[in-house]
Amino acid sequence: MKLPEFSVKRKVTASMIAMILVVVGLIAFTRLGLDFFPDLEYPTVSVITTYRGASSEDIEKTITEPLEQVVSSVSGVKKVTSQSSEGVSVLMVEFEWGTNLDFAAQDIRDQIGLYRNFLPTNASNPLVVKFNLSQFPVVFYGITANSGYSTYDLKKLIEDEVKPRLERLDGVASAVVFATDEREIRVEVDKNALISYNLALDRVLLALAAENINVPAGEVVERHQDLIVRTLGEFRSVDDVRNVVVGLSQRGEPIYLKDIAEVKDTFKETRSVARVQEQKGVYLVVNKRSGANTAIVGNAVKKEVSKIQPTLPGNINFYLAMDQAEMINMVASRTANNALVGALLAIVLIFLFLRNWRPTLIISVAIPLSIITTFVALYAAGYTLNLMTLGGLALGVGMLVDNAIV
Structure with missing residues (x-):
């Protein structure tokens, strides 16, 4: 028995199955994570080394070329590209898809560690960074203080009083403080x-x-x-x-x-200045754990900062420069509105052309039923609501209308 025949002959059973799918879909929707980007990890690792005062030619000969030979010996490496500029060496190490980047990055660190003594003494330790779309900062703050604080003192205060409390929040992976002033004896x-x-x-x-x-x-x-x-x-x-x-x-x-x-x-001599509201300040960047709900983590961080700020000495001001949760909510709202408007217009046009309420009603029921049941599959597969999945749902509305008409 095919699905259309089953739905016609077993109306009550089909209706109950549809209701169950709607209920389960709504429950799954409330438990779906909300992200700006999907949890997609490109098989690429960056190796960044700084050597202040060195020319691009010196960087290439003393750092870039030796590191290229070192990282090329790591298992699974597909391609190595590099860029040498004044004071900075950047290597992009591409691996085969499916490679565990945690192990790959550790292998690169181990190989570089063995060769570190052969690099220039004044060069920084090579920084190995993985690229993951979901690891963009959730919240970005600019922080200023009164004239009694240097940016170094302000950074130390934030690291001692604010950073530990934020990192204890559920879903927060790290809180990093950046300042241009670096202490030097x-x-x-x-x-x-x-x-x-x-x-x-x-x-x-x-x-x-x-x-x-x-x-x-x-x-x-x-x-x-x-x-x-x-x-x-x-x-x-x-x-x-x-x-x-x-x-x-x-x-x-x-x-x-x-x-x-x-x-x-x-x-140390500074070559850049961090300014917040036309004052020298520091930056606070908060990153979430992989799989955590961006909106929930962002709201928890903002709530905790509002509690911490009155307890800090002096006139410490926090300025919210970037809130990924707010951006996600805005994009999700617009996508949902566009999908809803598109579905309503499609239903109206179908009714005007067919002049029959029965097929129009079938299509108008099929659209929300199909979208809601999709949430069950998203939750079961471990996906989140993000730009990709929301865009796919919006495109799916058009395909549902086409299939229903046919």
Whole structure:
């Protein structure tokens, strides 16, 4: 028995099945995730390395070409493309579809780690980044403070007070704070002092490197417990740096770094400025976990920020620069409205041409019934409502009308 014949001969059964599908579809709709883009992971990994002050030719010879050879040896690599510009090397590593990018990215990190000592000392550690459409920031804030805060102090405050609370929210993967001011301890060595103490600059560098390190010191058994012992030697303040012993005088007295150099607590040279509402500020970017509902996560973040802001010292202002949840709701609303208007116009035109309410009624019932039952398939397959699925539903309305007429 075919479906049309079954529907005509078993009207009650067919009606009950349709009602059940509608109820299940509406329940599935309430549980569908809402995203701007589908959870699509392109088989591409980027390797980004910066080397300030280097020309594009130097970048290509010392960083790009060696890294190309390193990443090409990773299993599953299909193609490697690169771009060398002043101060930056970018490699795009393309894998075969179906490759697990988590493992692939880790393999690249491992291979680069083995070769890291052969790269220029002043070059940054290569950053390995996967590209995933669903990992775009959910919420983007610009943050400013009164004149009593530098952007470095503001960044530290946000990292200490705001970031941990946001990362504890359900569905939040990370909260990252960006600022242009980066702290730097600058040591300006007096050449004449070096000569008078008969010291070499390399000796000073080795002394600083040897002091600024934490060293494991083995294990100690205490009351049937194995305790790990570490010697903590990393610098915690500027005074720790000033009081580093860099040598001994002829009389056997220690020579401190402060005796031969001026130690300044300052900031690195900045080549860009972050401005929020015509003031220097910092940026706060919140990313969600894969599969989390963007709208729910975005609303939870905004609610938590509104609770945190009054508790912060000083005049700290949060400006919402980008809200993906709001964009998704707007796109979903417009898509639904367009689909509804299109369906109504199609029904009206069909009635005007056919001049018969029976086939018109069949078509008008088939459209919402088919769309609602589609939500069951979307939920069962683990898909979300996004630009792709909403666009597909809108196109499906037209196909439903065509099929119903035929």
